Amino acid sequence: MSAVTILTPAAVLPEEAGTRLDKWLSARLPELSRTRVKGLIEDGAVTSAGATITDASAKVKAGQDFTVAVPPDAPAEPEPQAMDLVVVYEDDELIVIDKPAGLVVHPAPGSPDRTLVNALLAHCGESLSGIGGVRRPGIVHRLDKDTSGLMVAAKTDRAHHALSAQFAAHSIERAYVALVWGRPAPPEGEVVGNIGRSTQDRKKMALVKGGGKFAHTRYRTIRSFAHGLVSLVECRLATGRTHQIRVHMTSLGHPLVGDQTYGRSRPPRAATLCSDTGRHLAGFPRQALHAYLLGFDHPTSGERLRFESTIPFDIKALIGFLEGI
Numbered sequence: 001m002s003a004v005t006i007l008t009p010a011a012v013l014p015e016e017a018g019t020r021l022d023k024w025l026s027a028r029l030p031e032l033s034r035t036r037v038k039g040l041i042e043d044g045a046v047t048s049a050g051a052t053i054t055d056a057s058a059k060v061k062a063g064q065d066f067t068v069a070v071p072p073d074a075p076a077e078p079e080p081q082a083m084d085l086v087v088v089y090e091d092d093e094l095i096v097i098d099k100p101a102g103l104v105v106h107p108a109p110g111s112p113d114r115t116l117v118n119a120l121l122a123h124c125g126e127s128l129s130g131i132g133g134v135r136r137p138g139i140v141h142r143l144d145k146d147t148s149g150l151m152v153a154a155k156t157d158r159a160h161h162a163l164s165a166q167f168a169a170h171s172i173e174r175a176y177v178a179l180v181w182g183r184p185a186p187p188e189g190e191v192v193g194n195i196g197r198s199t200q201d202r203k204k205m206a207l208v209k210g211g212g213k214f215a216h217t218r219y220r221t222i223r224s225f226a227h228g229l230v231s232l233v234e235c236r237l238a239t240g241r242t243h244q245i246r247v248h249m250t251s252l253g254h255p256l257v258g259d260q261t262y263g264r265s266r267p268p269r270a271a272t273l274c275s276d277t278g279r280h281l282a283g284f285p286r287q288a289l290h291a292y293l294l295g296f297d298h299p300t301s302g303e304r305l306r307f308e309s310t311i312p313f314d315i316k317a318l319i320g321f322l323e324g325i
C-alpha cells in the first residue's frame with residue numbers, strides 16, 4: 001500500500017492574507033484540484049502549528065504555514081459490480097434504495113470496491129449523474145457504513161443539482177430511529193452545536209467551539225426499556241453533518257448502543273444485570289441507527305415524495321430482547 005504523501009507549501013505571503021484556505025492551498029499545490037483540497041481539509045488532513053483545520057473557508061494569515069497529508073488514491077474509476085439492492089423507488093431521474101448495514105457508500109482507502117457506487121453502476125449503467133465525480137457518481141448524500149436505511153441517488157445531472165439544492169436548503173425530510181444508552185431528559189428536545197474534525201483523533205468528529213459546521217438535531221424518546229437502561233429515540237436532521245446523530249446524542253450523555261467510536265463497549269449499569277444481558281447488549285455489532293424516513297420534492301415534477309423503511313431485523317431483534325428484560 002502506498003504511503004501518505006506529506007506536502008508543505010511555503011508560508012503565506014502578506015499579499016495573500018485573507019484568502020480562503022482551500023483556494024490558497026490549491027494555488028500553491030497545482031497537483032491537487034480545489035475539490036480535492038477541500039475534501040482533504042474536511043477529512044482533517046491539513047494542519048497548521050500542530051492544530052487540525054477542517055474549515056475550507058478559513059482565511060489564511062500572513063506567515064502562516066500548513067502541512068497537508070495526502071493519502072493514496074482509491075481506484076479512479078469504480079467498476080460495476082452486481083449486488084443485491086433493495087430498490088424502494090426508481091425512475092429516469094433518481095433511485096431510492098434501502099441500504100443495509102455494512103455497505104460502504106463509495107470507494108475510499110480501505111474500501112476500494114463492493115460499495116454502493118459499484119452496485120449502482122451495475123444496476124443503472126451509464127445513466128448515473130457524473131456531478132459527484134468518477135468515484136462518487138450519483139451520490140448526493142451518504143450514510144455511514146454501519147448505518148442502515150434510505151438513500152437517494154441521482155441518475156441525471158439535473159436531478160443531482162435539484163436534490164443538492166434541497167439538501168443545502170434543509171428542505172429534505174430525514175428521520176432516524178436509534179437505540180441509545182439511558183433515558184434522555186428531557187424526553188424530547190434539540191441539540192445545536194457545530195461539528196468538526198476532532199483535534200484529538202482525526203477519525204472522529206466532535207462538537208467544536210470554533211470552526212466546524214453548524215449542526216441541528218431534534219430528538220424525541222419513543223420508549224425506554226429495562227428501567228431506563230436503553231431508550232428508542234427518533235432523531236430528525238435539520239442539517240446533515242458527518243456522524244451528526246452519533247456526536248449529538250453522545251454530547252447529551254446518551255451514545256448509541258453498539259457505537260464503538262463514540263459509544264461505550266459495555267452497558268453503564270451492567271453490574272445490575274445478569275451477565276447474559278450485559279454480553280448481549282455490549283455485543284451488538286454496529287451503531288443501532290436506521291434512516292427510516294426520507295422525503296423530498298421530485299426534481300422534475302415537483303411532486304413531494306416520501307418513503308419509509310421498516311426497522312431492520314438486527315435492531316428489531318435487540319428491541320425484542322430488551323422488551324423481555
